[in-house]
Every structure is written in structure tokens, then in C-alpha cells.
Amino acid sequence: MSTVTFYREDSLPFLEAKRCMRSDLAYQKHFHEEYSIGLIDEGETSAWCDGTLLQVEAGRVISFPPKMMHACQPLDDMEWQYKMLFIKPEWFQGLNHTELDQLDIPYLLEEGKNNACRLQINRTMEALISKGTPLEIETALIELIQALVSQNTDDLEHESQRKQDQKYVKLIKEYLHAHFDENVTLEQLENEAGISRFHLVRLFKKWSHLPPHAYQILLRINHAKLELTKQRPISEIAAEVGFYDQSHFSKAFVKIVGATPQKYALSI
Template sequence: MPDVTFYRDAALPFLEGKYCTADDLAYHRHFHEEYSVGLIDAGHTNAWCDGEQIQVEAGKMISFPPMMLHACHPEPDVEWRYKMLFVRPDWLHKLEPGELNRLHIPFLLGGGKNEACRKRFNHTVGMLAAGGTPLETETALIELVQALVAPNEDDLGHASSPGVQEHKYVKRIKDYLQANFTGQVTLEQLEQEAGISRFHLIRLFKKGSHLPPHAYQNLLRINHAKIQLAKQRPIVDIAAETGYYDQSHFTKAFSKIVGTTPRQYAMSI
């Protein structure tokens, strides 16, 4: 019997994740109304994509545009594990037309690009499954889509220095995050504040600050928490005040940045 789990976030209605483990599950010809991208974790499958047969092995990614007829027939008696992301077209339409067209074909990725996209895919699914903030999860999804549409893997990590106009947008985003770092900021809010698309926003902000917006927000939270810990305030109050959903989440985030727990930090002052 297959074990299938779905992941959703009410704040991200355009996105759904799926994780499946099975050894006897085949999908007959069907289509999705969403853009679908998947990763085979174990086993391999014979995929039928709009009349074309494609072999998809473990570690490989495959995608289907909305409404494309396809089917999957994994090898029998072999453990088959895979993950999927389903993205609604209305969200994808925020992409530039040329980028969207490159998504609208079924394809397999090879070499370094498959590896780069696989890492981003797993990060996006991980954020969605673990209950990451909407800002974290949507940022991960945007970075995945940008990797998918990049002409080759060499384009993923190299960018020129930002210009004057780009600095203006980065400053707007930083100012907004500094004023609202304790809240559940979304990319939609940052998009409205900066006046540019969220896809362009992520590119510019990472180029100008070397961090995605959610990581910058987290640093603002941690720095504020350090000041409050120095005042010997209760840790549980500081965790809530700085926007973490519980003390455990706060402690984990704090330790990654400071190298010690909030309690140890407070005791050393």
C-alpha cells in the first residue's frame, strides 16, 4: 500500500507538496492544472509524456506543464520514492514571458543543473513540510524556478555588482524589514513595498546583500534578542516578541547565528 503525504501552507495557496513511498503504484494517463515538478529519490520509472517515453532514474528531476497528459510506471517490485511540487499557473505568470515558456515543456535535467535544481527542490519541499515561514518557503520556490529556467548551471551563482537603481530597491526592502522584523512578512508585502516583482526582488536583494530577505530578517531578530537578553528578560517573552512561534524555534535559530543558546548567552553577561 503506498504511503502518500501532502504538504500545504494556508498562506501559500498556490503551492502544494507531495511525498510518496510505494512499490506497487502506477499512475495512468492524467494531467494536472498546476505546473508539476518532481524528484525521484529511489527506484526509477518509465514516464510517458504527451506521447514520448522518458526514463527517469533516482536523483533525476522531471517537470510537466499544466494540462499535459502524462503517466508514470515505476519498475515493479522495487521501492519507489519521489517528491512533487505543484505550482498554480497564476503564480507562475509573474515570471517574465520568456522564462515561462521555458517551463512549459516536459524535461529532464542533466549534469550540474540537475544537481543545483535538486538541492533547491529539496530545500523548498523541506520548508513546506517543516512549516517554514511563508517568506522562507516562497523564497525557496523562487530560487528553484530561477534555477530551472537558467540557461545553464553556470548562470546560477554569478552576478554583477548592483547599480544605483538596484541599490534603491534593496534599501527599500531592508528598511521595510527593519521596521517589521518581528512580523510574518511575506514576499507579497515586499513586492508592494519595493514596486518590483518578487522574482526580480529576490535576485536584486541577494545580489545587494548576499542574503535572501528571510535570512536578513532573521538576523535582525537575533540582534534584537541579544539586546533583550542582556537586560535579563525572560527568554520565552523574547522569543514571542521577536516573532518565533515557540522557544524551541527561537533557541535553534539563535544558536545557529550566535554559537550558543539564548540561556547560555544571557548567563555570560
């Protein structure tokens, strides 16, 4: 049966898990506020991440740091199943400085390291699904992170931005984060970044792989996910984040989350 299911443990609010068993589900370019660590259980996907396109097959672990743009398109005529862990960045503050420096989590892993991380993802998911104790769940998660951040020269890592470009993109992103629920104009972003709107759009799209308005929609959906965990009315949340048409909100939500706002709220 085609399904998308979410799992949580109330005493571990920094962690959310997702299991997808839908062969017809593809995702447009998007990002998460959390660290995202996934495992493909069945099938194969064209995985686009920050300008790079790769084929990723069953058994592979794939990961993205917060706000890293990515998209997945399962291959046709193949069963497609995967699981994903979403971990809020503040949880990682318990790591020491050396470990934090290694948190530019690799995109794809060397085979031996991949197998070790696959085992730990499955252990974490099994503990969540079977309603294991918080101690069991978080211990499995820590063991996963320790395996993931161990350095290996064969890992494929995410590309870093040039410092000057990063400065402007950071200013634009910070403004959009602060005003995600407003009708932001290019003139406002131009004034904030101190560069022309033509250069701004080109630079932002080069490094974020989306124009500013699409990035703003992602911010709105990510905020809506958080508000849905509070059992608030969906229509109220949609209006609050800038969607004055609930149908438009629902369509945008499905494209990014893989489930309707109603189903996501019911899973909590």
C-alpha cells in the same frame, strides 16, 4: 510504511506538495492543472510523457507544464519514492516576459542543472514539511524556478504541436473545460471544432494521447480536488462533477491522485 502525504501552507494557496512512498503505486495517463515538478528519491520508473517513453532513475528531476499528459510505472521489485510540487499557473505571472517565454519547462534536465534543481526541490519540501515561514518556502520555490528555466541545450524539452492541429485540439479542449460536468457528445464537439468526429477523435488522441471522454474524466477529478480543499461533502462533489456513483468517483480519483478522496480531504 506505504504512504502518500500532501503538504500545504495556508498563506501560499498556489502551492501543494506531495510525497509518495509506495512501491505499488502506478499512474494511468493524466495531467494536472498546475505546473508539476518532481524528484525521484528511490527506485526507477518508466515515464511516459506526450508520446515519449523514458527510463528515469533516482536523483532525476522531471517536470510537466499544465495539461501535459503523462504517466509513470515504477519498475518491479524496487523501492519507489518521489516528491512532487504542484504550482498554480497564476503564480508565475510575476515573472517578466523573457522568463515567461522560458516556461516551457524541460522534461528532463542536463546533469549539472538537474543537481541544482534537486537541491532546491528538497529545500522547498523541507521548508513545507517542517512548517517553515511562508517567506522561507516561497523563496526556495523561486530559486527552484530560476534554476529550472535557465536555458541549457542538453535539456530534453517537450514537443510542440503543429499550428493547424493545435487550433482544433484547443477548440475541443476549451469546450470540454467549459462543459466538463455535462454529458458531452461527439456531435457537440464536431460542431464546435468544425471537423468530422472521425478526424476529431484521431487528432485529439494523437496530441492529447487520450480520447475526449478520458480527458473529460481528468477535468472532473482535477475540479474535485479543488472542491475537496473546501471541506465539502464527498458525495456532493462527486455528483457535481458528473459521477453519480460515489464508488466510481473514488476509483477514478485514486488512479489519478494516488489517494482516495477521503484521504486527500483529510490531508488538508
